[in-house]
Amino acid sequence: MWEQVKQALVQSTLRFLTRFASMLPGLVALIVAVLVSILIALIFAFVIQRLLIRMRFGERLVEWGFSSPGESTTKGPALVVSRVIAGLVILVGFFVGITAFDVEWTSQLARSALGYIPNILAAGLVFLVGVIIARYLGRSVLIGAVNMNTGSSPRTERW
Numbered sequence: 001m002w003e004q005v006k007q008a009l010v011q012s013t014l015r016f017l018t019r020f021a022s023m024l025p026g027l028v029a030l031i032v033a034v035l036v037s038i039l040i041a042l043i044f045a046f047v048i049q050r051l052l053i054r055m056r057f058g059e060r061l062v063e064w065g066f067s068s069p070g071e072s073t074t075k076g077p078a079l080v081v082s083r084v085i086a087g088l089v090i091l092v093g094f095f096v097g098i099t100a101f102d103v104e105w106t107s108q109l110a111r112s113a114l115g116y117i118p119n120i121l122a123a124g125l126v127f128l129v130g131v132i133i134a135r136y137l138g139r140s141v142l143i144g145a146v147n148m149n150t151g152s153s154p155r156t157e158r159w
Helices: 001-056 055-062 076-101 104-115 117-145
Strands: none
Touching: 001 055, 001 076, 055 076, 076 104, 104 117
């Protein structure tokens, strides 16, 4: 009886170690892909941030009607854009690393997640266009109200 239990434990341990050993190259490839994507993301973020600062991206946003991001108008929006791009590069590197496992479900996961990227980019573009139009219309209404000499709204009395 104890001999059968011992054999079952040895066999299950061997199966586990065999499966773990077969997954080890994929795990190493995932780690390498993520580390390389982090390095590439840092380089991209640095270059894009410097480029946007040099182009005075923060000041241009204020000129286009966006509210001032705070004390550092030159660095704030450029930092946000560069970090978003760096995050996307790291995410793509993670999905590339997952596909290294060469298992069907990981490939399907990566394909379905990467399939959402065009939808997310389109939604971001629609949102950005909507914000720009809303700012323009808001400013136009304000200028129209000032030109028509409308006073401020009447104050309501508190109870």
